[in-house]
Amino acid sequence: MTESEILLAAYDDQMRGAPPSPPAGVAHEYDGPLLRIVGQFRGLVSGPRDLGVYGAELDRLIVRQRDYFAARGEAVEWKTRGHDTPADLVDRLRAAGFVPEDQETVVIGRTADLAVRHPVLPEGVTLRRVTAEADMRRIAAMESAVWGEDCGWLADDLTGRVAAAPDEIAVHVAEADGEVASAAWLVFREGTEFASLWGGSTLVRWRGKGIYRALVAVRAALAAERGGRYLQVDASDDSAPILRRLGFRAVTTTTPYVWTPPER
Template identity: 70%
Template sequence: MTDTIDGLLAAYDERMRGVPAELPRGVTLEQDGPVTRLTGQFRGFVSGPPDLGVDGAALDALIARQCAVFAARGEAVEWKTRGHDRPADLPERLRAAGFVPEERETVLIGRARELAGDPALPEGITLRQVTDDADMRRVAAMETAVWGDDHGWLADDLIARIAAAPDHIAVLVAEAAGEVVSAGWLVLRPGTGTAGLWGGSTLPAWRGRGLYRALVAARATLAVAHGVDLLQVDASADSAPVLRRLGLHAVTTTTPYVWTPPGG
């Protein structure tokens, strides 16, 4: 079934969507009709099945209910959309409700065994898995430097995930003389044979030296050890070509639509 792009897309829809099995402390899952809603994290999250099964005025009402929930909480919310989802006018209706699209990413899927291997590291670089709170803050500081905005929330998010389900997430860092120069994490979906590759950021001065590829290989090796077959990445325009060369296949796109309450 997963030997074709259609098969990989079907596997994505059936096995890789949704929310983690173990939620961090303080995060609440709620079901509202066809969508799943998470509250209590750095920003809320809404996602649905490939076909929401509602359209027109009913869809507008569903969107309005999410805004009302997060307005009452004073929280921003991300509605995660995919390029193949239905109804096709969901993005248009989200924009009409005040949601703002962020960068579109490509969803790529590859076989863990084909991506695994002994990572080739430049001289002076070490790669290790980290779990300490202080290391999560170092990762967040690196991400802040890469993206140019405050990623302090990321440290809190990773710390909470590790506390909630330490066997379901593995954070890896590449270090040079004790400085975190690149990082990425593996998030397992127990019982599905799948996992996600997240993060994958590198300081500008260290790009072009194979660190991104090394982090992919190291995380894929961990995934194989946990019985994972398929790996998923939501890739930026910069990362997607590298991942294609490594053997991952594009199956769809994903665009976060973000709504921020007035004054938020």
């Protein structure tokens, strides 16, 4: 097997199940081969590499998820990967009213190759691990500014996850002149060799200065201390080239297919 095939096999074996410690109010359920996560800002559905369900039976499974969240008045994301089967899953999702969002690249790196204990930062920028709700609100405000939409839900999500399992998530901010310039978090997956990198959005005026790389390095060092073997990222088109230059390998793609209830 090639290195990429080894990494993808590890991802499929270890990263498809339910996270170990859901925040208060979040539930993990199963419907046949599917994991369903309920109680987040929107629902999430994910499955194994091969669903083992085809044709009309697959259509019924899809509609069942849509109708479940419709009854709750909630949107739902069906997380697909580019190497999953059956190959017509995404066509059947579209037929049921699910709409694709931006495709991301799943990249994986070996933690030992990525850990840097003293990353280089631009002058005036400091990194800090945070746990307080007030800092999560500052992160959400920064994300809202970057993306031009209300990301207030993120503060509740991060606060809830830290409260539920403080040893399974590490949130870092890069600060300059009293403001959050960038933020990112590391999520440990207990019982696996993986930790995942999330976030990394940066205010426009602070981009291209090495902050994103520094946040990767400090989180990789923390994962190495915990004995994590792999780091995984669902990388945007902006992040993927940076991560590949740092040593991550692209192993597949992931695309969220989202159904949103009609406005009443």
